[in-house]
Amino acid sequence: MDYLGIDARPDDAITPQAEGDRDGMTGRLVSVDLLRGAVMILMALDHVRDYLMDVRVSPTNLEVATPALFFTRWITHFCAPTFIFLAGSSAFLAGTRGKTQGQLSLFLLKRGLWLILLEQTWVSFSLTFTMPKVILALILWAIGWSMIALAGLIFLPRALVGAIGIGLIAFHNLFDGLRVESSGVGSLLWRLLHEPGFVPLVGGIGILEGYPLIPWIGVMAVGYAFGPVLLLPPDRRRTILVALGVGLTLGFVGLRALNVYGDPRPWTVQATPLLTLMSFLNCQKYPPSLLYLLMALGPAILALAWLDRLPRFLAGPLATFGQVPLFFFLLHLPVAHGLGVAVAALRGQPVGWLFETAPFQSPEGYDNSLATVYLCWVVAIVILYLPCRWFADVKRRRRDSWLSYL
Template sequence: MTRWVTDFCAPAFSFLAGLGIYLSASRGKPKAAVARMLITRGLWLVALELTVLRVAWYFNFDYTLLKAGVIWSLGWSMVALALLVWLPARLVLILGLAMILGHNLLDGLAPADFGRFAGLWTVLHGTGYVPLFGDVRLLVVYPLIPWIGIMAAGYGCGLALKWDQADRQQRVFLIGLAMTIAFVVIRGLNGYGDPHPWATQPDPLFTVLNFLACEKYPVSLSYVLMTMGPALMLLAALDRPNLPTFTRPLDIFGRVPFLFYVLHLPLLHAMAVAWSTWRYGAAPWLFANPPGGNWPHDFHWDLPLTYGAWVTCVLLLYPVCRWFADIKSRRRDWWLSYL
């Protein structure tokens, strides 16, 4: 269940990125300037994923393996949106929803079906290794089609920002509720929407967990409904002029989400190395490319240790994020929009 909670992050982040792009574009910027910003920032994110973040994930400089993860998908989604911003927002919304609703129709197509373009199909709608040049391979974890759809849907939903606040809050909540109900129905039918059917387990709890175990790579329709439905209901609940004081730390992290993401990876990795070195004397498996060398047979993170690492990470990064959020609120340097 702890792992399941983290599933909400990537789709909500991609959707909100699209929403933020609409907000930026609606402030009178020429579309050419918006498109240029999306291309440059998108390619910047892709470059960071393949260089800096790759080191944060694996703690080595063996660039024979490159990872196409969530930041990669955000970057290329921005590049795609640079083309879509020239279209009316309603049309972008329709295209985004079509990609979300229909991409599971492509599940039966394997990369091998595309011959020499197998690698391209893996990048678009598959997962696995793509040979690039020499010994260098790209590990595709976040294929692009559904993620472009989620960001495009977020951009199109920016139209809701024009609604009256009370009306918007009610409508967004109802849309989120409808998506959650749709998830239960579609997943319950065990048909279209996810390539992995759920099954009754001996323990009712494990039946629920099996029901919630939707495909993330690539994200299925059921996965998007399962995560974005509750996310929209939460956004509706937070859509109010005066939020409670206890939500202020969330506001700080929300102002600098990319900085938090970039910093939390090496911090948690370093904590894992420290703990493993203390327990085993060394931790070479935490400096290796996937699948990660020879892990100890008894290696595991129990829940108290997991939550302890999470709380420690948040507490350590909060002052840094607050400092940088203050800088972004006072200055308008061009480079700040890239962090």
């Protein structure tokens, strides 16, 4: 499997009993590629929406967001947790291919640094079409630093790695009320680990921290501990996935219903049942709360048990995207941004703000309908399919070392 720079095809670890739901040519676990492809497509929806709608109308603000806008945003909450969880699993699978712990640790360290570098170069430019005067600390930053943390954690017993991950996920909300207002190294470190926002450095340059690291490191560690499940025979694996997926989902519902812990944003009874449901599901992503992660990972793991039964016309494109996730990620950003510029120009809307440094601030009156968002999303997926199919074919045919970086 390949996940954002981790090339971990577990071919040598496949037993005869486990081959039934794998690609016969590559040994890849089909359901993992399908899940990854599905969440990549959803991620594209979220980023297309960013460039087409007024950023001041928050999809999570129930006072201004319509149900359609809320659920357009909510469905994309499955993306980041699934990305990072599968990255941890792929790290484990990379270790099943004959690597020593030292080799795997170095592998994770290099991949983590590579992703952080990509965030500050290609990703920064693609998001803004200029070089921003900020250090972006977004999804590749979180994955990169989580890999670097995992590079050290893998020297511990796998069960302990999983326990540390669970602890980081389960207990980081105990510190939600802690705010560090002072300057200095300690304050900077705390902001990077748990408190999102802009962290000023020197000369007007700062860090735009969107993905505080503590819970994301936990998700990757848990994914690493989960890795052996993917090597089990299909029936046994499916049983575990269903039990775990249902358990996490029910855990979310039960803990959320109590309204006592797990998210700094309590739900409230609203004017209608639909609005009450929206309040119930409206969990915090920055940083991801315990309940946010339960809400996302439970259904994702459950889907992993059944996705290999999709009809071929759906499975084919999903698998193609899922086989080249980093390539898709790097390509979809300028495509989404370019579509935003094209729509604004065609409709006579302001365009200049789409070439400004992050964070974005759309001008007064800038907005497009959700129908336009969904249409442009479909256009983006169509544009991305052929290059992704081409690159997936290249990776099947060749084993050049540089390919593992894309």
